[in-house]
Structures are given as structure tokens and as C-alpha cells.
Amino acid sequence: MPETNRNQENGKYTIEEIRRDFPLLQNTDYAYLDNSATSQKPVQVLEAVRKFYETKNANPFRGLYPLSEEATEAYEDARETVRAFINAKSTEEIIFTRNASESLNLVAYSLGSLLFAPGDEIVVSIAEHHSNMLPWRAAAERAGAKVVYLECAPDGAFTEEMLRDVLTERTRLVAITQVSNVFGRKNDIRRFAEICHERGVVIVADGAQSVPHMPVDVQELDVDFLAFSGHKMLAPDGIGVLYGKKKWLQKMPPFLSGGEMIESVTRDKIIYAELPHKFEAGTVNAGGAVGLAEAIRYIQKLGFDWIEEREQVLTALAYAQMKEIPGVHIFGSEDPLDHHGILTFTVDGVHPHDVSEILSASKIAVRAGHHCAQPLMGHLKVGSTTRASIAFYNTEEEILRFTEALGQVRRVMGYGK
Numbered sequence: 001m002p003e004t005n006r007n008q009e010n011g012k013y014t015i016e017e018i019r020r021d022f023p024l025l026q027n028t029d030y031a032y033l034d035n036s037a038t039s040q041k042p043v044q045v046l047e048a049v050r051k052f053y054e055t056k057n058a059n060p061f062r063g064l065y066p067l068s069e070e071a072t073e074a075y076e077d078a079r080e081t082v083r084a085f086i087n088a089k090s091t092e093e094i095i096f097t098r099n100a101s102e103s104l105n106l107v108a109y110s111l112g113s114l115l116f117a118p119g120d121e122i123v124v125s126i127a128e129h130h131s132n133m134l135p136w137r138a139a140a141e142r143a144g145a146k147v148v149y150l151e152c153a154p155d156g157a158f159t160e161e162m163l164r165d166v167l168t169e170r171t172r173l174v175a176i177t178q179v180s181n182v183f184g185r186k187n188d189i190r191r192f193a194e195i196c197h198e199r200g201v202v203i204v205a206d207g208a209q210s211v212p213h214m215p216v217d218v219q220e221l222d223v224d225f226l227a228f229s230g231h232k233m234l235a236p237d238g239i240g241v242l243y244g245k246k247k248w249l250q251k252m253p254p255f256l257s258g259g260e261m262i263e264s265v266t267r268d269k270i271i272y273a274e275l276p277h278k279f280e281a282g283t284v285n286a287g288g289a290v291g292l293a294e295a296i297r298y299i300q301k302l303g304f305d306w307i308e309e310r311e312q313v314l315t316a317l318a319y320a321q322m323k324e325i326p327g328v329h330i331f332g333s334e335d336p337l338d339h340h341g342i343l344t345f346t347v348d349g350v351h352p353h354d355v356s357e358i359l360s361a362s363k364i365a366v367r368a369g370h371h372c373a374q375p376l377m378g379h380l381k382v383g384s385t386t387r388a389s390i391a392f393y394n395t396e397e398e399i400l401r402f403t404e405a406l407g408q409v410r411r412v413m414g415y416g417k
Contacts, residue, residue, distance in 0.1 A: 012301075013302070015393070015395060018302070018392070018393055019393055019395075021042040021043050021044065021298075022040045022041070022042055022043070022393055023041075023043055023046070024040050024041075025040060025393065029363050030363045030364065030365050031363060031364045031365065031394070031398035031401050031402055032365050032394070032398075033364060033365055033366050033388040033389060033390060033394065033398070033402055034365050034366060034367045034387075034388075034389060035232075035341070035389045035390060035391040035394075036181050036209060036232070036341070036342055036367070036387065036389035037232075037367055037389070038231045038232060038237070039212065039231065039232055039233060039234050039391060040234070040391075040393065041234055041235070041236065041291075041295075042234055042295075042298050044294055044297075044298055045234055045235060045236070045291050045294045045295050045298065046291075048290055048291055048293075048294035049236060049287050049288075049290060049291040049294075052071075052074060052286065052287050052290045052291075053287055055070075056070045056071045056074055056286075057071065057287075058070070058071045059071065059283055060072040060074075060075045060283075060284055060286050061260055061277075061284075062259075062260070071286055074286060074289075074290050075284060075286040075289050075290070076091070077293065078096075078286075078289035078290050078292060078293035079091045079094050079096065079276070079289070081292075081293040081296050081297070082094050082241055082292065082293070082296065085296045085300075086211065086216050086217065086218050086226070086241075086243060087217040087218060087219050087220070088218050088219070088243055089219065089246070090246060091276065092246055092249070092274075092275040092276055093243055093244055093245065093246050093249065093275075093276070094241060094242075094243060094276055095241065095242040095243075095244065095249075095276045095279045095280065096239065096240070096241060096276075096280055096284060096285065096288075096289055097227075097239075097240040097241065097242055098238050098239070098240055098285070099229040099230075099231070099237075099238070099239075099240035100131055100132075100206060100207075100208040100227040100228050100229040100240050101131040101229075101240075102240060103225075103227035103228075103240050103241065103242035104131050104132050104135050104175075104204070104206065104227050104242075105135045105255070106242055106255040106279060107135075107204055107225050107227075107242065107244070107252075108135035108136055108138065108139040109135070109138075109139065109255055110252040110253055110254070110255050110279075111173075111202070111225075111248060111252050112136075112139035112142065112143060113142075113252075113253060114251060114252060114253075115172050115173060115202065116139060116140070116142075116143035116145040116172055116173075117143060117144070117145070118143065118144035118145065119144070119145065119146070119170060120143065120145040120146070120170050120171075120172045121145065121146050121147075121148050121168060121170045121171045121172065122136045122139065122140055122145055122146070122147050122148065122171075122172060122173050122174075122175065123147075123148050123149075123150050123163075123166055123167065123171055123173070123174040123175070123201075124136050124137075124147055124148070124149060124150065124174075124175045124176075125149070125150040125152065125158060125175070125176040125177065125187075126149045126150060126151050126152055126375055126376055126379050127152050127156060127158075127177060127180045127182060127183065127373065127376050128175065128176070128177055128206065128373065128375075128376075129177065129181050129206060129208070129371075129372050129373055130372040130373065130374070131206065131208075131227075131372065132175050132176075132177060132204070132206040132227075133175070133375065136173075136175050145172070146170075148166055148171075149166075149375070150162060150163060150166050150174075150176070151379065152183075152376075152379070155183075155185075155332055155333045155334070155338075156180055156182070156183030156185040156331070156332045156333060156338075157185065157333070158176070158187055158192075160188075160191060160192075160195060163192055163195055163196075164195060167195070167196075167199055167201065171199065171201050172201065172202065173201060173202040173203070173204060174192065174196050174201055174202070174203045174204070175203075175204045175206070176189070176192060176203070176204075176205060176206070177205070177206040177208075177209065177210075178205050178206065178207050178209070178210035178216070178226075179207075179209035179210040179213070179214075179340055179342075180209070180332075180342070181208070181209050181342065181371055181372070181373065182331065182332075182342070182344050182371055182373050182376055182385070182387070183331060183332035183333070183338075183339070183342065183344065184209075184315075184332060184338065184339035184340040184341060184342025184343070184344075184389075185332055185333060185338050185339070185340070186210065186214075186338070186340055189203075189205050189221050189223060190220060190221045190222065193221060193222045193223050193224075194222070197222065202224045202225075202248070203223050203224055203225075204223070204224060204225040204226075204227075205221070205223045205225065205226045205227075206226075206227055206228075207226045207227060207228040208227065208228050208229050208232055209232070209340070209342070210228075210340075211226075211228040211233060212228075212232050212233030212234070212299070213304075213307065213308065213311060213340060213341060214304055214307075214308055214340075215304050218243050223243075224244065224245050224248055225242065225243060225244045225245070225248070226242075226243040227240065227241065227242050227243075228240065228241055229241075230288060230291065230292040230295065233292075233295055233296075233299065234295035234298055234299065235288070235291045235292040235294075235295035236287070236288045236291040236292070237288075238285055238288050239285050239288030239289055239291065239292050241292075242279075246275065249275050249276070249279070250275065252279075254272060254278050254279060254281065255279060255281075256279075256281040256282070257281055258281040258282045259281065259282050259283070260273070260277060260280065260281060260282065260283075260284070261273050261277060261278045261279065261280060261281040261282075262278075302392065306392075307392045310392045311340070311341045311390055311391065311392055312336075312337055314341070314390045314394055314396065314399055315336050315337075315339050315340070315341050315342075315343065315390055316336040316337070317396060317399050317400075318336075318343055318388065318390065318399045318402065318403060319336035319339065319343060320336070321399070321400070321403035322343065322345065322403055322406065325403070325406055325407045326348075326410070327347055327348035327349070327350075327410050327415075328345055328346075328347055328348075328406065329345055329346050329347075329348070330343055330344070330345045331344045331345065331346075331380060331385065332344065341389055341390040341391065342387065342388075342389050342390075343387065343388045343389070343390075344371070344385045344386070344387045345385060345386055345387075345388075346382060346385055346386065347386070347406075347409050347410060348410070349410065349413065349415060350409055350410060350413050351384075352368040352369065352384045352385050352386040353368045353369070353384070354409075354413065355368060355386045355406075355409055356368035356386055358405070358408075358409050358412050358413075359386075359402070359405050359406065359409070362401070362405035363401075364398075364401060364402050364405055366386055366387060366388045366389075366402075367386070367387045367388075367389070368384060368385070368386045368387070369384050369385075370383070370384050370385075371385070371387055388402060
């Protein structure tokens with residue numbers, strides 16, 4: 001099935017040209033369909049990181065010589081790029097971390113020390129990645145608070161009524177993903193934030209699966225915190241972002257202590273640095289920040305309108321083909337547009353690990369397991385699943401290779417069909 005011009009081109013670049021930007025895609029015969037776990041990196045990002053280390057490598061903030069000042073400027077320019085990308089009010093609201101997990105741990109530890117008391121309730125959606133669940137369970141244990149789970153419908157949906165039903169006068173915070181890494185379903189975070197704020201409840205959103213694939217405006221969403229990772233959006237590993245409203249960040253104590261997060265230290269007194277630096281202890285990942293900024297520019301060059309449309313087309317193709325395969329069951333909505341590039345499924349009589357191994361033998365990379373969402377697996381009454389996740393640089397040919405190989409899985413395992 002050849003790709004149409006509409007799906008192949010974004011007005012400036014063909015898919016062939018875009019794929020040439022990704023060295024790994026040129027150096028492997030695998031169809032890479034594990035993009036929700038980590039994305040591939042374009043040469044522009046790799047070159048930006050290399051150039052930083054070749055021409056500006058010094059410790060930011062710590063030297064008064066030109067090289068250190070250039071490193072500082074590159075790091076802070078990256079912060080401004082991130083601020084504009086998600087439309088935060090100020091760079092003071094942009095904290096660089098290692099990944100979304102560290103960002104969420106930072107909030108749970110630092111905000112939790114201020115917000116939670118014995119008997120308080122923390123609402124966590126059952127569909128959360130462990131990164132937006134375990135930190136809140138730990139915070140509840142420290143404070144003597146309680147985690148309350150917001151259950152989802154069988155198709156992965158969360159409604160306003162569901163949220164309202166679980167909120168009580170003891171609720172202090174709601175933690176929920178914007179896009180589920182299992183269902184691919186997008187939650188109405190803006191409306192959920194309104195409901196939370198009507199009751200004086202803080203809302204923390206996991207944007208790891210949304211920020212790479214769709215426009216995210218933190219002022220429009222009105223979330224109190226949003227976390228995401230660079231490695232899922234074409235950037236290097238080891239760089240992440242925490243957005244937080246300034247009113248909260250100013251009150252929160254540092255998560256880590258050490259170099260660069262202080263204004264002054266005496267034997268008896270510590271004065272912390274101003275935002276955002278009080279949350280960035282030690283030598284910062286300047287190269288990673290530069291790579292993240294370049295990844296953002298690459299995404300902006302392609303445009304989210306085109307990225308979203310292309311991923312919808314590929315998802316719809318995969319969904320339609322999978323629905324025709326006997327014994328394959330897709331979790332979530334029956335509308336492929338609700339899946340946002342994520343298709344999680346089981347195959348009758350075949351363990352997900354075996355599904356993954358059989359597909360790997362056909363040079364197709366997918367993920368098998370609990371996807372760091374074991375409570376959700378329990379809610380769905382499955383031990384594990386297989387997940388194919390799609391990015392704009394995938395092709396229709398790769399999707400058809402995947403579904404053709406998937407159609408042979410049961411036969412490989414000795415079933416008639």
C-alpha cells in the first residue's frame with residue numbers, strides 16, 4: 001500500500017527526507033515501534049550536543065571566563081526554548097531534571113512536605129505510569145496520608161463525574177497523566193484542573209506521552225505541575241523538565257542539596273538560590289539541555305499539525321489491520337483516534353513476551369510487559385500486554401510489516417489460526 005502524497009509530505013519534507021535525519025533508522029532493518037519507551041534522535045540533535053561539547057564544554061555558572069559563560073548562556077537559552085514551547089509564564093517555572101520520574105519525585109517530596117498531613121488524601125489515577133504513582137505512595141507514607149485511586153472505564157476513559165466522585169474535603173492533590181502510556185487516551189486535563197481548583201486541590205500532570213506529540217500550553221491547561229522527558233521527544237537521555245507554578249516552587253524546599261543551589265552558606269545558615277536554580281543541585285546536564293532545545297526546534301520545524309495527522313493516519317491503519325486478526329484484542333477505545341499512536345494488545349493463548357520475541361524475529365521492535373503500570377494491568381485483569389507505539393517517522397510499510405507478522409503469531413505457536 002503506497003503512501004499518499006498527503007500522508008507522505010508535510011509541505012516541506014518527504015518522509016524519505018525526514019527518515020534520513022535519523023541515523024539509527026538508516027542503520028537498522030528493524031521497524032521501530034517502541035516510541036513510547038524512547039524515541040530515535042535526529043542528526044540535528046546529535047550534532048547540537050556534539051558541537052556543545054566540542055566548543056562550549058565548561059561548567060555552567062561556576063566560571064567567570066568566556067567558555068563557562070558561553071556554557072551558561074547555552075543552558076539558559078535552552079531553558080527559554082522549553083519555556084516558550086509549553087508557554088510557561090517565566091523561565092523561573094522551568095526546572096531541568098534527569099527525566100519525568102525525577103521531576104515527579106521532586107514534586108512529591110518537596111511539595112508533599114508542605115501539603116500533606118495525617119488523614120489527607122492523594123488521588124492518583126489507576127492508569128498512571130509508576131513514575132506518577134510510586135512517589136505519591138511514598139509521600140503518603142511519610143505524611144500519614146492516604147492514596148485514593150481514580151478508576152477508569154474499561155476503554156480507559158476518565159470523566160468529570162468520576163473525578164468529582166472521588167474528591168473529598170480531605171483531598172489535597174490529584175496526579176493524572178495527560179496521555180496514558182497504555183491506552184494512548186488523552187485526558188481533559190484543562191477541565192480536570194478546573195474541578196480541582198474549585199476545591200483548592202493541586203493537580204500534577206504527567207506529560208511524558210503528550211508533550212512529544214501534541215501542543216501543550218501549561219497556562220491554558222492551568223495545571224500546577226507538568227513533567228516530561230527529553231528522551232521520548234527526540235532529545236538525549238538524561239534530560240527532563242518539571243514545570244511548576246511559581247507560587248508553589250517559591251514555597252517548596254529543595255529536593256537535593258549541594259553545589260549551585262545556594263546563595264550563601266555559613267556554619268549556621270543557608271540561603272537558597274533563586275528559582276529555578278534552587279532545584280538544580282550540582283553540575284547540570286548542559287549538553288542534554290542543548291539537545292532538548294534542538295529537539296524542540298526540530299519538532300517545531302515539522303509542526304504539530306502535521307505530526308498529529310501523520311501519527312493518526314498510521315495508528316488508524318494499524319488499528320484497522322489488527323482488528324482483522326483473529327485472537328488479537330486491543331485495549332482502550334474503539335476509536336483509533338483516541339489512541340494517539342499507542343496500541344496495547346494481547347493475543348489469545350500467547351504470552352506477550354512470546355509475541356514480542358516472534359515479532360522481533362521478523363525485525364519488528366515492540367514492547368511487552370506491564371509497561372510500568374502494574375496496578376492498571378490488575379485493573380484490566382491481565383498480567384502483561386504487548387504494545388506497539390508509533391512516531392511520525394514510521395512508515396505505512398512498517399505498519400503493514402508489523403500487522404502481517406502479528407497475524408502469524410498464533411500459527412508460529414502451533415494454533416491453527
